Amino acid sequence: MWGRLSDPPVCAQCPNHVRTGADAPVSFSEFCEAFGFPAGPSGSPELLAFYELRGPDGGLLQRGRASGCPRLGLHPETLLFGSEGYLQSALEAGEEVSYIMLYSNYTPCEEPPALCASAISRFMELHQGVRLDLLFAQLYHADERWPDSAQNRAGLRCLATLWPRLTLSPISGGAWARLQRGFVRDAAPFVLPPAPMPGRAAADQLNAVWISAITGVGPAFLDLPRPHAASAPDSAQATPIRRSLTLLPPPHLHPYLTGAVPYSEPFLNLNMPPRPTKPLPVRTYYRPINVVRHVRLPPARPRPARVRSFFSLILLFLHPPAPRAPRRGVEGHREGDSYQQPIAAEDLKERKVPL
Secondary structure: OOOOOOOOOOOOOOOOOEEEHHHOOEOHHHHHHHHOOOOOOOOOOOOEEEEEEEOOOOOEEEEEEEEOEOOOOEOHHHHHHOOOOHHHHHHHOOOOOOEEEEEEOOOOOOOOOOOHHHHHHHHHHHOOOOEEEEEEOOOOOOOOOOOOHHHHHHHHHHHHOOOOOEEEEEOOOHHHHHHHHHHEOOOOOOOOOOOOOHHHHHHHHHHHHHHHHHHOOOOOEEEEEOOOOOOOOOOOOOOOOEEEEEOOOOHHHOHHHHOOOOOOOOHHHOOOOOOOOOOOOOOOOOOOOOOOOOOOOOOOOOOOOOOOOHHHHHHHHHOOOOOOOOOOOOOOOOOOOOOOOOOOHHHHHHOOOOO
16 A cells, blocks of 8 residues: 555564573574674674673673664663663662673664663763773764764764773774673683684774774774784794783773682783883972962060169169250250251350351
């Protein structure tokens, strides 16, 4: 019939979009299709995210996954961090969560009705004691070809303002192995997972460049192989040298928690960069300058009366001071004023001054 509205897309996972525990892992084929592993980005429209919740001591509390809902147009980040999301309810129920690690096949968007970046920002504002490290495999509609690319880039910049409580980094190097061990059902527990191919490593490096250019903040986690030297005798058989760079380690990897919380996962056993040996710079504190413009001295204190000794009184009695001669003046003239005394007639005769 003409004018009939198209039916909404069918969602096979409704209403169970968030799964925890043993239901969280997925098959290896589903993981490779969603995350573009090991060859490179696949461009799959499926939205998938895995999360880990840890307590204040670094212990693992819960693992789970979330999938998008095409019927309602909601993304995994909205279903987890929204006002009625799963993680919001878990923290309100009393879970002591201080650290969240999120592995997503796409970066958070700012397209309606999902608005993933806004949901994450509100979640972090409500829970000031929680840190979130978000690792992604691909950028979601950040290219100029998409009409909402400007909004998505603005959403990423808004999330970057929450650094260091929130970090954005591409999945790279050992993070792929840790992700497979924790969330892939077919992964053998004692076998090293397959490493990413050169195409996947190049995409991870490009994601690091793009996220730094968009947000202005570099990735907190980056594990890329070094390029082989051209002068190597046998470059085909040379083993790639890993370059592990952890700019901002999560709380459960802090040195003071290493002995209390042992871990055996390959991603946690990466070679961390050595601590700087040079002394820390000495902070210079500016002294305040007090400027006094008007100085008003206090009034002089009255001197106490001089106390004479017994011998000074005897000397004063035996030798009293001579009385002062009164000054010659006229009546009505005060002492100290300038006054010229008139000359007598006898003095004028002696000086031969005519009268």
